[in-house]
Amino acid sequence: MNPTKFYSDAIEYWNGIEPSVNGMLGGLGTGRIPQVDAIASRTFLRRLDYRLKKIDSLVAADCGAGIGRVTESVLLKVASHVDVVEPVEKFVLQARNHLQDKPCSFICTGLQNWAPKENRYGLIWNQWCLSHLTNDDLVAYLLRCSKSLCEHGVICIKENVSSFTESFDEQDSSVTRTDGSFRNIFQRANLVIIAESLQHGFPDELYPVKMFALVPKASK
Numbered sequence: 001m002n003p004t005k006f007y008s009d010a011i012e013y014w015n016g017i018e019p020s021v022n023g024m025l026g027g028l029g030t031g032r033i034p035q036v037d038a039i040a041s042r043t044f045l046r047r048l049d050y051r052l053k054k055i056d057s058l059v060a061a062d063c064g065a066g067i068g069r070v071t072e073s074v075l076l077k078v079a080s081h082v083d084v085v086e087p088v089e090k091f092v093l094q095a096r097n098h099l100q101d102k103p104c105s106f107i108c109t110g111l112q113n114w115a116p117k118e119n120r121y122g123l124i125w126n127q128w129c130l131s132h133l134t135n136d137d138l139v140a141y142l143l144r145c146s147k148s149l150c151e152h153g154v155i156c157i158k159e160n161v162s163s164f165t166e167s168f169d170e171q172d173s174s175v176t177r178t179d180g181s182f183r184n185i186f187q188r189a190n191l192v193i194i195a196e197s198l199q200h201g202f203p204d205e206l207y208p209v210k211m212f213a214l215v216p217k218a219s220k
Helices: 003-015 033-046 069-073 089-098 135-148 179-188
Strands: 059-063 081-085 104-107 121-127 149-160 167-169 174-176 191-198 209-216
Touching: 033 069, 033 149, 033 191, 033 209, 081 089, 089 104, 121 135, 135 149, 135 179, 179 191, 179 209
Parallel strands: 059 081, 059 121, 081 104, 121 149
Antiparallel strands: 149 209, 167 174, 191 209
């Protein structure tokens, strides 16, 4: 895989997608999927209250945030401030416009290049974006995220999971990993899983979606 082409092809694909909930969800944004998704994410975060509620003025990062859908429906329910991190400029502009009265900052960059400030975040949320990172860049990214966590902070991942083998989608230049692939990457990044859950209520024809909560081994 040529990393330069891998990343540029993904940006080219998303530049052709409309900056709307329907665009973010591949045409599934007009039905019940957004609500089902958000409810499951908020329920998952409640399992982490024993850590997150120990953090004063919790700052969250919404990584690969698109137009800020998850920021609005999930992260602002638990955070005092959200950094919206997204590589597609028109999505950042839409998020900034939609969330202009909310406690948010906006960062336009790819996750492979993002250098988060150390000890800043109580929650780093990654949803349907890590498929756009190579394995090595994903490990390096997670290591940087670990350093950016404050005490009791958590990295959350919500991604499609292939049941059999990794698959590459040429259309949007993404890799769908297996559960085992994710666990190997977490191990390489010195992270341990403290909670995990399957997303329920999505159409059967879609990939299974899993949520993981991760912390550095030293802070478990």
